[in-house]
Amino acid sequence: MNIGIFTNNYRPRLSGVAISIDTFSQEFRKLGHKVFIFAPSCPGHTETTGGVFRLSSIPAIYDKTLALPIPYSGKISREVLDLELDIIHSQHPFVMGQFAARLARRYKIPLVFTYHTLYEEYAHYIPFNEKIVRKMAIILSTSYANKCDLVITPSEGIKNLLRTRGVKAWVERIPTGIDLSKFNGIDPKTIRKSYNISNKTRILLYVGRLAKEKNLVFLIEAFKLVLKKVLDARLIMVGDGPLKKRLKNLAERLQIEKNIIFAGSLPQKEVYVHHLAADLFVFTSLTETQGLVLYEALASGTPVVTIEAVGTSEIITNGINGYLIREQVDEFSECVCDLLLNDRKRRRMSSAAKETAKGFSSTIQAQKMLSLYQELLNRKTKSINSSNHKVMVHG
Structure with missing residues (x-):
């Protein structure tokens, strides 16, 4: 399986998202799958190496140490096509998440999204009315989740929260494991x-x-x-x-x-x-x-x-x-x-x-994630076969 992971932050910046990406990627590779990571460039990390593709970035207005990717690259778009990705897995609803969604639609690749964060709790970092930012964070992240083929939450509580917010997409709980x-x-x-x-x-x-x-x-x-x-x-x-x-x-x-x-x-x-x-x-x-x-x-x-x-x-x-x-x-x-x-x-x-x-070993959690990827691909194949059958019947 060829898996593309799209993220707004990654090494060398240490974060829970970066650790989660590395943990799953290492386990996927051990099991024979190919993983490609699409992340923002930063000083000393601007070139594609070791399966990590870097996009041009700018400093975040609320934290100059944080590099925000510019969510467009014709070169990366072509490389995604050449890599023949089976799954696109977005780690955020914003910025790179939007880029991932566009590529998934364009190339008809199943889109998975991990809901890592209660985004509204970070509204105070945006230099705008905090109440409005909180509300928009909830609306936009919910809307994004509903555009995805599969949403992953790290806890059952967040899964239930997304349901109350109107997420109708397929949602499953898989926490990041520990090696x-x-x-x-x-x-x-x-x-x-x-x-x-x-x-x-x-x-x-x-x-x-x-x-x-x-x-x-x-x-x-x-x-x-x-x-x-x-x-x-x-x-x-x-x-x-x-x-x-x-x-x-x-x-x-x-x-x-x-x-x-x-x-x-x-x-x-x-x-x-x-x-x-x-x-x-x-x-x-x-x-x-x-x-x-x-x-x-x-x-x-x-x-x-x-x-x-x-x-x-x-x-x-x-x-x-x-x-x-x-x-x-x-x-x-x-x-x-x-x-x-x-x-x-x-x-x-x-x-x-x-x-x-x-009970939370990284191997166990990675196997659960791969099983969901495979089920998603099986559903896609079944849907295509069903559509082709209808065309043949009515053709």
Whole structure:
């Protein structure tokens, strides 16, 4: 099978979408399929190489570090035809998503769309009336989904949400899987050495963008309360983003800056090492459709304390592999302290976390996706044969 994946963001920029693309692509290739990725160019990554086709791009007006592709290329259009793609899989409804849809229609290739994000939750990045932008994001993403032959959601909650919004297209849930083998042979002690953290000190870990939608002011305020009971705890925040300076200032104002480490963006292998070194993974976002980092935490055997939301409640079973908490600082900090101060409970949840992760292996999820691709192609063939039969009967 020849599979074309169209995305607005990709390596070297680290994001959940980029990780999802790489995870599925690697598994598809292991199973003998060909994968071609169409993504924006960026400094040092402008040429087609390794099955990645780069389109010209411009800096996003809301984030100059983000390259937005120019969704037109006669050269790429011709190459798509030459590649004889069986499936076009769009990762976004906007920009490259529109380009993917045009090519799918032009060459009569089935169009698949993964609904990665609650787009309306990012309306504050657009320099326009936020209420209007939120409404338009919902309308346009719903309209796009209805133009697709198959829509993939990473959680059942998002699948149900799309139905309530009027999506009539075929929708299936397939979360991004985790390559469990990547957690083998890693020595997490290197993290404590690199940050000069003693073996007795408890480590909390957050991985993700440092941005408004991740609700990180809440996390730091909760951590302030944690330190009243667990005096020498450390919070390591892996990732970067527009909120970094504000979060650092908040930590200084609360006089807890010495207990928070802003590690910045790291290679994925280093992220895995951090997961293994942590005693607890903390997550406070209210906008996640899946929360890929939660699967990574579970795969490393790290219990999770998170706010209850659409994407998180399908991953974390309260009291089993972590805690699902209401958005209340006191309650969140109490659950964190409960696990940090109770080694036996934390070890029990760690074992449960690993068991949970086994059901989300990247191999299993990739096989599910390929099965849907094949069913989509079978439906197309059946539809063509049916149309040809009608022509012969009435001809």
